[in-house]
Amino acid sequence: MFYAQLIVNGLVQGLIVGLAALAVTLVFGVARFANAATGDTMTFGAYAALIGHKATGSLVVAGGAAVGATALLSLTVYALVFRKLAGRSVVALLVTSIGVGFLLRSVLGIVFGHNQQLFTVPLVRPIRFNGLIINPFDLQLAAVAAVALVGVFLVLYATPIGRRMRAVADNRELALVSGIRPERVMIALWLLVGAVTGVAGMMLGMKTIVSPELGWEMLLPAFAAAILGGIGSPVGAVLAGLLLGVAQELSTPFVGFTYKLSISFVVLLLVLLVRPRGLFGRLEGVR
Amino acid sequence: MEAYLVAIAIVALIYVLLALGLTLQYGFTGLINFGHVGFFAIGAYTSAILAMNGLPLVLSFAAGTIVAGLAAWPIGLIALRLRDDYFAIVTLGFSETVRLVITSEKWLTNGVQGIPAIPRMFAGISVGSLASFAVLAVLLVVTIVAILGMGRIVKSPFGRIIEAIRDNEDAVKALGKDPARFKVQVLILGSGLAGLAGAFYAHYITYIVPDQFIPLVTFYVWMAIIIGGVGRVSGAVVGTVLLMVLLEGSRFIRDVMPFISDVEMASVRLGVIGLLLILFTIYRPQGLMGDFTRR
Numbered sequence: 001m002f003y004a005q006l007i008v009n010g011l012v013q014g015l016i017v018g019l020a021a022l023a024v025t026l027v028f029g030v031a032r033f034a035n036a037a038t039g040d041t042m043t044f045g046a047y048a049a050l051i052g053h054k055a056t057g058s059l060v061v062a063g064g065a066a067v068g069a070t071a072l073l074s075l076t077v078y079a080l081v082f083r084k085l086a087g088r089s090v091v092a093l094l095v096t097s098i099g100v101g102f103l104l105r106s107v108l109g110i111v112f113g114h115n116q117q118l119f120t121v122p123l124v125r126p127i128r129f130n131g132l133i134i135n136p137f138d139l140q141l142a143a144v145a146a147v148a149l150v151g152v153f154l155v156l157y158a159t160p161i162g163r164r165m166r167a168v169a170d171n172r173e174l175a176l177v178s179g180i181r182p183e184r185v186m187i188a189l190w191l192l193v194g195a196v197t198g199v200a201g202m203m204l205g206m207k208t209i210v211s212p213e214l215g216w217e218m219l220l221p222a223f224a225a226a227i228l229g230g231i232g233s234p235v236g237a238v239l240a241g242l243l244l245g246v247a248q249e250l251s252t253p254f255v256g257f258t259y260k261l262s263i264s265f266v267v268l269l270l271v272l273l274v275r276p277r278g279l280f281g282r283l284e285g286v287r
Numbered sequence: 288m289e290a291y292l293v294a295i296a297i298v299a300l301i302y303v304l305l306a307l308g309l310t311l312q313y314g315f316t317g318l319i320n321f322g323h324v325g326f327f328a329i330g331a332y333t334s335a336i337l338a339m340n341g342l343p344l345v346l347s348f349a350a351g352t353i354v355a356g357l358a359a360w361p362i363g364l365i366a367l368r369l370r371d372d373y374f375a376i377v378t379l380g381f382s383e384t385v386r387l388v389i390t391s392e393k394w395l396t397n398g399v400q401g402i403p404a405i406p407r408m409f410a411g412i413s414v415g416s417l418a419s420f421a422v423l424a425v426l427l428v429v430t431i432v433a434i435l436g437m438g439r440i441v442k443s444p445f446g447r448i449i450e451a452i453r454d455n456e457d458a459v460k461a462l463g464k465d466p467a468r469f470k471v472q473v474l475i476l477g478s479g480l481a482g483l484a485g486a487f488y489a490h491y492i493t494y495i496v497p498d499q500f501i502p503l504v505t506f507y508v509w510m511a512i513i514i515g516g517v518g519r520v521s522g523a524v525v526g527t528v529l530l531m532v533l534l535e536g537s538r539f540i541r542d543v544m545p546f547i548s549d550v551e552m553a554s555v556r557l558g559v560i561g562l563l564l565i566l567f568t569i570y571r572p573q574g575l576m577g578d579f580t581r582r
Contacts, residue, residue: 033372088568092572099563102506102561102564104561106561109551223376258391268376
C-alpha cells in the first residue's frame with residue numbers, strides 16, 4: 001500500500017516531467033538542439049500563473065496567463081536569439097540556450113525577488129480510496145496536464161501545421177523541397193513549445209514553491225525523460241516522464257530524499273548505454 | 288589594497304587553470320564539457336579532506352589532481368561514444384550528481400555545513416601578506432608550467448590528432464587512429480587541471496561548501512574561453528581576466544550603490560553572464576583573441 005501511495009504521488013510529478021520532456025523533445029526533433037533554457041522558461045510560466053492567480057484567484061485564468069505569456073516569451077526568444085543561429089553548430093545553440101536560461105532566471109530574480117512564493121489554494125479533504133490518499137487538487141492538475149497533452153497531440157497530428165512540423169522533424173531537406181515554409185513551422189513550434197513549457201511550469205509551481213531557481217532543477221529530469229522516451233518522440237517523452245516521476249518517488253525510501261534527484265542521471269546513463277534510441281525512438285539510432 | 292589585488296590575482300589564476308583545462312577539452316578537442324565544476328569540486332574536497340587528516344599539502348594537492356583526473360576516466364569511457372550534445376548533458380548531470388553526493392555524504396564532507404578551517408598553504412610563514420605572496424608565486428609558476436605544457440601538447444603529434452578530431456573526426460578514424468582513446472586522455476588531463484585548481488581553491492579560501500560548486504561556475508569558465516577566443520591559450524587567459532573584472536567589478540558597484548542587495552547583485556551577475564554568452568555566440572563566435580578577419 002505504501003508503494004502504491006508512492007506511485008500515485010509519482011504520477012503527478014511524472015506528468016510535470018513528461019510535459020517538460022515533451023517541450024525538450026519537440027525542440028530537439030524540429031530545431032535540432034537540446035534546449036537548456038527549458039527549465040528557466042518553466043519558471044517564467046510559474047510566475048505568470050502566480051500573477052494571474054493572485055489577480056483573479058481563478059486557476060483557469062492562471063493557466064491562461066501561463067500558457068499565453070510563456071508562448072509569447074518562447075516566440076520572442078526564437079526571433080531574437082535562436083533564429084540568428086540557424087545552421088550553426090550544436091555547441092553554439094547549446095551554449096546560447098544556457099545563456100538564455102541564465103538571463104531569464106536573472107530577470108525573474110530581479111523583478112520578483114528571491115522570496116519563495118506560494119499558490120494559495122484552498123485546502124480540500126483528500127479522497128480516500130481503498131486506503132490510498134488522493135488529493136483532489138492533484139486530480140485537477142492531472143486534468144490540466146491531460147488537456148494540455150490532448151491539445152498538443154491534436155496540433156501535432158490533426159492540423160496541417162502539425163503535419164508540416166512532423167515533416168520537418170522527419171527530414172528537413174525533403175520537407176523544404178516539398179514547399180514547406182520553415183519559418184512558419186518554426187513560429188508554430190516555438191509557440192507550441194512555449195505553451196507546453198508554461199503549463200509544466202505552472203504545475204510545478206503549484207506542487208512546490210515558486211522561486212527563481214524552480215525550473216533549473218527540472219532540466220536534468222526533462223532531458224533524461226526526453227532521451228528515455230526516444231528523442232523526437234512526443235508520446236515517448238510523456239510516457240518516459242511518467243516512468244521517471246514514479247521511479248523517483250519509489251526510490252526515495254531506498255536512497256533518501258537528496259539522491260532521488262540523481263535517479264534521472266542514472267536513468268540517462270543507462271538508456272544511453274543500453275538503448276540510445278530510447279523506448280520509442282525511430283528517428284535516429286545515433287547516440 | 289595590495290592584499291586585495293593579491294587575493295584577486297590568486298582567484299584569477301585559479302580560474303585560468305580551469306579555463307586551460309576546458310580549452311584543452313573544448314578548444315582543442317571539441318569536447319563539450321558542461322560539468323567542469325564537478326572535477327573542480329572533486330579536487331577541492333579530496334585535497335581538503337586528506338589535508339584535514341594530516342596529509343602534507345604537497346601530497347594532498349597531488350591526490351586532488353589525480354582523483355579528479357581518474358573521475359573523468361569512467362565518464363569518458365561512457366560518454367565519449369555519445370553525440371556532442373548528449374555528452375554535454377551527461378557531463379552536466381555528472382557535476383550535479385557530484386554536488387548531491389557532497390551534500391548528502393555528511394560523514395565524509397560534512398554536508399551543507401561544509402569543511403571549515405582547511406589548512407592554509409605556507410602556514411609556517413607567520414606574516415599574512417607574505418604567505419599570500421608565496422601562494423601567488425606558486426600558482427603563477429604552476430600556471431606558467433601549465434601554459435607551456437599546453438603549448439608543447441598542441442605542437443606535438445598528440446596535439447595535431449586532437450585538433451584533427453575537433454575538425455573532422457571521421458577523417459581521423461579513416462587514418463587508423465582511435466579518437467575515443469585520445470578523447471579520454473584529453474578529458475583526464477583537463478579534469479586533472481580542474482582538480483588542481485580545486486585544491487588551490489580549497490586551501491586558499493580555507494572553507495568549502497557544496498554551494499560553491501554549482502553549474503554556474505562551469506559557465507563562468509565557458510564564458511571566459513568564449514569571450515577570449517576558443518582554442519587559444521591566450522584566449523583562455525584574456526577571457527579569465529575579463530571574467531574577473533566582471534565578477535570583482537560588480538563588488539565595487541555595490542560600494543557605489545549600497546541599496547542593491549547581495550542576492551540582487553548575484554542575479555545581475557547571472558544575467559550579465561547569460562547575455563554575454565548569447566551575444567558572443569551570435570556576433571563574435573571566434574572571441575576577442577580569435578581571427579579578426581573572419582566572422
